[in-house]
Amino acid sequence: MLDMRMFRDHADVIRADHAKRGLTTENIDRVIELDSAWKKARYDADQLRKERNQAARGIAEAKKEGDAKSAERIISAVAELGANIEALGQRADDLESERDALRMRIPNVLHDAVPVGPDSTGNTQHSLHGEKPKFDFEPRTHNEIAEMNNWVELARAAKITGSRFYFLKGDLARLELALQQFGVDFMTARGYTLVQPPSMMNRRAYEGVTDLADFETVMYDVQPDGYYLIATSEHPLTALYMDEVIEPSLLPLKMVGSSPCFRREVGAHGQADKGIWRVHQFTKIEQVVISHPDDSWDCHEELLANAVDMWNALGLHFEVVNICTGDMGTIAARKYDLEAWLPGVGEYKEVVSCSNCTDYQANRLRMRYRTPDGNAAVHTLNSTLVATSRALVAIVEQCQLADGRVSVPEGLQPYIGGQTVLEPSNW
Numbered sequence: 044m045l046d047m048r049m050f051r052d053h054a055d056v057i058r059a060d061h062a063k064r065g066l067t068t069e070n071i072d073r074v075i076e077l078d079s080a081w082k083k084a085r086y087d088a089d090q091l092r093k094e095r096n097q098a099a100r101g102i103a104e105a106k107k108e109g110d111a112k113s114a115e116r117i118i119s120a121v122a123e124l125g126a127n128i129e130a131l132g133q134r135a136d137d138l139e140s141e142r143d144a145l146r147m148r149i150p151n152v153l154h155d156a157v158p159v160g161p162d163s164t165g166n167t168q169h170s171l172h173g174e175k176p177k178f179d180f181e182p183r184t185h186n187e188i189a190e191m192n193n194w195v196e197l198a199r200a201a202k203i204t205g206s207r208f209y210f211l212k213g214d215l216a217r218l219e220l221a222l223q224q225f226g227v228d229f230m231t232a233r234g235y236t237l238v239q240p241p242s243m244m245n246r247r248a249y250e251g252v253t254d255l256a257d258f259e260t261v262m263y264d265v266q267p268d269g270y271y272l273i274a275t276s277e278h279p280l281t282a283l284y285m286d287e288v289i290e291p292s293l294l295p296l297k298m299v300g301s302s303p304c305f306r307r308e309v310g311a312h313g314q315a316d317k318g319i320w321r322v323h324q325f326t327k328i329e330q331v332v333i334s335h336p337d338d339s340w341d342c343h344e345e346l347l348a349n350a351v352d353m354w355n356a357l358g359l360h361f362e363v364v365n366i367c368t369g370d371m372g373t374i375a376a377r378k379y380d381l382e383a384w385l386p387g388v389g390e391y392k393e394v395v396s397c398s399n400c401t402d403y404q405a406n407r408l409r410m411r412y413r414t415p416d417g418n419a420a421v422h423t424l425n426s427t428l429v430a431t432s433r434a435l436v437a438i439v440e441q442c443q444l445a446d447g448r449v450s451v452p453e454g455l456q457p458y459i460g461g462q463t464v465l466e467p468s469n470w
Contacts, residue, residue, distance in 0.1 A: 045149060094124060150374075151401060160368060168362055168363070191467070223328060226353065227301055229353050248408075251407040275427075276327065280329070280331040290413060295332050295333060295342055297330075299331075300327075303324060303325070304324070304430075320436050327430045333423055334422045346424055358452050360441060364382060375403075381396075403423075405423055451463055
C-alpha cells in the first residue's frame with residue numbers, strides 16, 4: 044500500500060495517477076478524511092490524559108488537607124476521564140483500521156513511462172527478439188503435437204483430479220526438468236541465490252504481497268489451517284523479511300526461486316489456452332529482488348535483461364511489451380511482459396511478467412532498512428524467468444518438425460544427455 048505520507052503531502056500525485064488509470068478519487072478522499080479523524084481522536088485522547096494527570100495530583104492534595112469530599116469528586120472525575128480516553132482510543136483504532144483497509148485497495152503510483160491505454164490493446168512493443176520460425180508445412184498447435192507423441196495425459200488427469208491438470212510423460216517431462224535446471228544455473232551464474240520457498244502462506248503474509256480482494260478468486264485455500272497454496276514463489280520470497288529491519292549492507296537481496304505454483308485460473312479462455320498452457324499446477328523459476336529505493340529502477344532493467352537473455356539463449360522468437368495503465372494491476376508501478384510467438388495459433392502469448400512494485404508491498408509487509416534518519420521501506424521487484432509449462436508450449440510450437448517430433452534448443456541439450464530431438468513416448 045502507499046505510504047500514509049503520500050496521502051498527507053502528495054494527494055495530488057495519487058489523484059493524477061487515478062486519472063491516468065481511469066479511476067475515481069472517492070477512496071483517496073475517504074482515506075484523508077479518516078486520517079484526519081484518527082489524528083483528532085488521538086489528539087483529544089492526549090489532551091484528556093494531561094487533564095487526568097493534572098486532576099490526579101489534586102487527589103493527593105485533597106487527602107492531605109483532609110477534604111474527603113473533594114478527593115471523592117476528583118476520583119470520580121478521573122474515572123470519567125479514563126473512560127473517555129479509552130473510548131477515544133477505541134475510536135482511533137477503528138478509524139485506523141478502516142483507513143488502512145481502504146489504503147490497501149488503492150493501487151500503486153505508476154511510473155511516468157507507463158503508456159496510457161484502456162486495456163491490453165494499449166500495450167506497446169518495447170523490443171523484438173529472435174527470428175520468427177518459418178515452416179514448409181502447416182504448423183501444428185502444441186496440443187496436436189503432444190497428442191501425436193503421447194507426451195501429455197489430460198483426460199486421465201481430469202479423471203483423478205479435475206480439468207486443467209495433466210500428466211507429463213517421456214521426453215517432454217525430461218525437457219521440463221531440463222528447463223528448471225537450466226534456469227537455476229543461468230541465474231546462479233549471475234549471482235542470484237537459489238531459494239526454495241514453502242508452498243503455503245498464511246493470510247497476513249499473503250495480504251502483504253498481493254491484493255487479496257482481486258487475487259483470492261484464483262487461489263487455493265487450505266482449510267481448516269487457514270493457509271493458501273502459493274500462486275508463485277514471488278509471494279513467499281518477497282515476504283521473506285516481513286516485519287524485519289534489513290541491514291542496508293545486505294541490499295540488494297537477489298533471489299531465484301524454484302517452486303510448484305497453484306492457480307484456480309477461473310474464467311473462459313481461448314483455444315490457445317488449452318492443453319498445458321493455462322493450468323492449475325505448474326513449476327516456475329522466479330526472480331525476486333529486495334533493493335534500496337535508489338537502485339530499484341536499475342534492478343528492474345536487470346531483471347528484464349536476465350529474462351531476455353535466457354529466452355534468447357533458448358533461440359526462441361518473442362517480443363517485450365510495456366504494460367499500459369488499463370492493463371496494470373494494483374501492485375506494480377511499472378511492468379514489462381515477454382510474449383513468445385506460438386505459430387500453431389499465430390499469436391504472441393505472455394510467458395514472463397517483470398514488475399517493479401516500489402515500496403508498495405514493503406509498506407504492507409512492514410519490511411524496512413536502516414537509514415541514519417530512521418527506518419524506511421525497501422523496494423521489491425519480481426520477474427518470471429521461466430514458467431516451464433508455457434516454455435514447453437513455446438518450444439514445442441517453434442521447434443516442431445514435419446514428422447511431429449520437436450528439436451531440442453541447443454542450450455538445453457546438455458541437460459537431457461545431449462539429445463537433439465524429442466522422441467515420442469511409446470504409451
